[in-house]
Structure formats: structure tokens, C-alpha cells
Amino acid sequence: MPDTDPSPRARPQVRPYDRIAVIGAGAWGTALASVARRAGREVALWGRDADVARAITERAENPVYLAGLPLPPGIAATTDMAAALRDAQAVLIVTPSVTLREICAAMRPHLPQAVPLALCAKGIEAQTGLLLGEVAREELPGHPVGALSGPTFARETVLDHPTAATVAFAFRYRDRLDPAQSPAARLAVSLSGATFRPYISDDLVGVGIGGAVKNVIAIACGMMSGAGFAENTRAALITRGMDEMKTLAEVLGGRRETVTGLSGAGDLTLTCSSATSRNMSLGMQLGRGLPRAECFDGAPVVVEGEVNAISVVDLARRIGVSLPICEAVHDVLHRGADLRQTFRDLWSRPIEAEPKAMGLYFDHPFGTRVL
Ligand SMILES: NC(=O)C1=CN([C@@H]2O[C@H](COP(=O)(O)OP(=O)(O)OC[C@H]3O[C@@H](n4cnc5c(N)ncnc54)[C@H](OP(=O)(O)O)[C@@H]3O)[C@@H](O)[C@H]2O)C=CC1
Numbered sequence: 087m088p089d090t091d092p093s094p095r096a097r098p099q100v101r102p103y104d105r106i107a108v109i110g111a112g113a114w115g116t117a118l119a120s121v122a123r124r125a126g127r128e129v130a131l132w133g134r135d136a137d138v139a140r141a142i143t144e145r146a147e148n149p150v151y152l153a154g155l156p157l158p159p160g161i162a163a164t165t166d167m168a169a170a171l172r173d174a175q176a177v178l179i180v181t182p183s184v185t186l187r188e189i190c191a192a193m194r195p196h197l198p199q200a201v202p203l204a205l206c207a208k209g210i211e212a213q214t215g216l217l218l219g220e221v222a223r224e225e226l227p228g229h230p231v232g233a234l235s236g237p238t239f240a241r242e243t244v245l246d247h248p249t250a251a252t253v254a255f256a257f258r259y260r261d262r263l264d265p266a267q268s269p270a271a272r273l274a275v276s277l278s279g280a281t282f283r284p285y286i287s288d289d290l291v292g293v294g295i296g297g298a299v300k301n302v303i304a305i306a307c308g309m310m311s312g313a314g315f316a317e318n319t320r321a322a323l324i325t326r327g328m329d330e331m332k333t334l335a336e337v338l339g340g341r342r343e344t345v346t347g348l349s350g351a352g353d354l355t356l357t358c359s360s361a362t363s364r365n366m367s368l369g370m371q372l373g374r375g376l377p378r379a380e381c382f383d384g385a386p387v388v389v390e391g392e393v394n395a396i397s398v399v400d401l402a403r404r405i406g407v408s409l410p411i412c413e414a415v416h417d418v419l420h421r422g423a424d425l426r427q428t429f430r431d432l433w434s435r436p437i438e439a440e441p442k443a444m445g446l447y448f449d450h451p452f453g454t455r456v457l
Pocket residue numbers: 110111112113114115133134135151180181182183185188189206207208209238239240241387388390
């Protein structure tokens with residue numbers, strides 16, 4: 087494959103998918119439906135709330151998840167899975183990661199044959215340690231499975247702020263011979279618009295790990311910031327958190343370069359920098375000492391990093407990978423560990439080398455009394 091951009095005339099033509107189904111009418115599902123609609127696609131959006139579906143179809147608004155934001159007209163929202171999937175040429179699955187198996191089962195009887203599926207949630211299945219792509223492959227064999235992931239707050243995307251994301255599908259042999267017909271290329275072109283810019287990847291593992299781990303690191307950043315620490319600490323957590331992503335991705339067969347891309351470093355930077363992130367925001371509230379039940383005023387908010395902390399840490403332990411920041415978040419969230427003491431301990435672990443490959447470890451001179 088050439089590694090430079092050929093002249094415009096020599097670029098292969100990519101056929102977009104004309105009809106796209108989006109499963110999940112929350113903030114991100116609605117935003118992606120808007121992206122696809124603005125790109126000129128016919129869009130069916132499935133959600134389980136009839137009032138929300140009606141408001142999207144009739145008033146071009148999602149009053150629950152994106153209140154006050156005008157959506158592009160022409161999104162056909164429905165609570166009927168069969169209707170949403172009828173004649174779909176590509177499907178975006180956008181419900182929280184814990185629901186993926188049940189959503190796949192609900193889709194199974196209605197899916198057109200071999201239609202590509204792009205997973206847009208961020209997580210790892212807790213009971214099995216499987217990446218979401220593996221879960222979808224188990225539940226819906228015979229479909230190309232990929233992911234769409236990146237630094238993409240739903241509101242900003244709907245507000246048409248320039249946004250970029252990665253579309254990843256494992257390339258089959260025939261995709262390497264004719265990349266223009268690959269699901270990654272076709273979906274990327276289908277969603278491309280004046281302000282939405284997808285990049286193409288074949289590294290589903292690297293993209294999946296980036297999305298799952300960044301949520302946990304964002305909780306860590308929020309915790310430290312809520313506890314009163316400042317920018318030095320956040321920058322250290324982002325950088326060392328990225329190292330945890332790289333290590334895990336590489337051991338599982340993903341690429342380090344993917345982790346430095348939009349779905350890794352990009353998303354990590356976004357979610358660790360802003361209280362708009364639900365993960366960062368949960369960490370901040372806990373860091374300030376709020377009990378979990380009182381965070382978000384008790385509202386049931388999707389915070390993927392909370393479940394991801396369990397699945398990421400379990401997976402890493404099973405395969406012998408050390409992820410100290412994820413472990414710290416896990417212990418505070420799920421083992422009742424003291425937040426400040428846990429982060430003190432994190433800072434006084436044995437001195438090690440950057441990069442790890444140097445293989446150097448020394449005792450920390452102050453042990454756990456360093457902060
Ligand atoms: N919001 C964002 O900016 C972004 C989110 N994401 C990812 O997208 C995924 C979804 O998040 P987001 O859209 O923000 O979440 P929201 O909380 O906005 O919406 C969740 C949606 O999932 C539906 N849902 C929940 N449980 C089920 C279920 N068991 N069966 C069917 N539908 C269900 C909800 O339906 P109901 O209203 O009926 O409960 C709701 O429509 C997450 O993995 C998130 O990390 C990725 C990028 C950006």
C-alpha cells in the first residue's frame with residue numbers, strides 16, 4: 087500500500103453506506119445519528135423511550151439527553167428494532183457497554199445479512215474480560231465488527247464544533263487488496279462532513295483498549311483535582327495513564343501508535359481536562375469527599391470508567407500486566423480504600439525507568455510517607 091497521498095485523480099473511489107441504523111438514542115447515539123444525517127445519509131435511530139423517539143422524529147430534538155440542541159431534520163427515530171434495522175447497510179451500536187450482549191441479542195433476528203457493526207461504547211466486558219468487539223462477534227457471528235472512538239463530547243459534536251474520531255475494523259485479506267471497499271473506509275466516508283472527520287484504522291484492539299482505559303484515568307484525574315491537587319499532578323496522571331494504555335494494548339496485540347492517536351491520547355486528553363466528562367466529574371466529586379450516592383445529585387448517570395475500573399484491572403491481573411493508576415481507582419471505587427492514602431501510595435511506589443523497557447526498579451527512599 088502506498089504511504090503517501092496519490093494525486094486526487096488516482097485516489098480510489100469509496101462508496102458510502104446510504105442507510106445507517108443507530109442503536110441507542112442517548113446523547114452519543116443521537117449525536118452520531120446527527121452526524122450521519124448531516125453527511126447526507128438516511129438515518130434510523132432506535133431507542134427504548136417512545137417520547138424521546140417521537141420528539142426526535144417530529145421536533146428534531148432529544149429533550150432528555152441533548153435538551154435545547156436542534157438536530158438536523160429527517161432522523162427517523164423509533165422504538166421498533168425491526169423497523170430501525172430494515173435495509174440498514176451499516177449499524178452503529180451506541181448503548182452503554184454493559185448492555186452490549188442484550189442489545190446484540192435484541193438485534194439478532196432483524197439484522198440484514200453481513201451488515202457491518204461499529205461499536206461506539208467504551209469498555210471491556212466485566213465477567214469475561216472481552217473487548218466489546220469480541221462480545222459482538224460472539225453474539226452476532228458473520229458480521230464485520232469495528233469501532234468508532236475518539237475525543238468526541240456529544241454536545242460539541244451536535245453543535246458542529248470540528249471533531250475527529252477513529253473508525254477501526256480489522257482488515258480482512260480482501261480489504262488489504264482493495265481498501266476502498268473495506269467497512270472502515272466506507273463508514274468513514276459515510277460519516278464525513280464539514281466538521282466531522284473520521285480517520286481509518288485496522289487496530290480494533292488498540293482502539294478498544296484506549297477507550298476503556300481512558301475513562302478510568304479520567305476518574306483518577308478528577309479524584310486528584312477534587313482532592314485539591316493541581317496541573318502537575320493531572321499531567322503526570324495523563325502521561326503515566328497513557329503508558330498503562332500502551333502496555334495493555336501491546337500485550338493484547340494492539341499497536342502503541344494507535345494509543346498515541348485520537349482514540350487513545352486524543353480521548354484521554356479530552357476527558358482528563360474537563361468536567362464535561364462524566365468520568366472526570368465523578369472523580370472530582372469523590373475527591374471533594376462526596377459519597378458516591380450523592381454524586382450527580384443522585385441521578386443515574388452513565389460513568390463507564392466505574393465498571394471499566396473492574397474489567398480493566400481484572401483483565402490486566404489475569405494477563406500479568408501492572409496498571410498502578412487503574413488499580414488505585416479500582417481500590418477507591420470498589421474496595422472502600424481511602425482516596426488520599428491510595429494516591430500517596432501511588433506516588434511512593436518503587437522508582438522505575440521511563441521507558442519501562444530499561445527494566446530498572448529501585449526502592450523509594452520514603453516508602454509510603456512521601457507526601
Ligand atoms: N456522551 C458522549 O459524549 C459520548 C459517549 N460515548 C459512549 O457512548 C456510550 C453511550 O453513552 P451516552 O450516549 O453518552 O449515554 P446516555 O446516558 O446519554 O444514554 C444512554 C442510552 O442508552 C440507553 N440504554 C441504557 N440501558 C439500556 C438497555 N439495557 N437497553 C437499551 N438501551 C439502553 C438509554 O435509554 P433510556 O433513556 O431508555 O434509559 C439511553 O438512550 C457510552 O459507552 C459512552 O462512553 C462515546 C463518546 C462520546
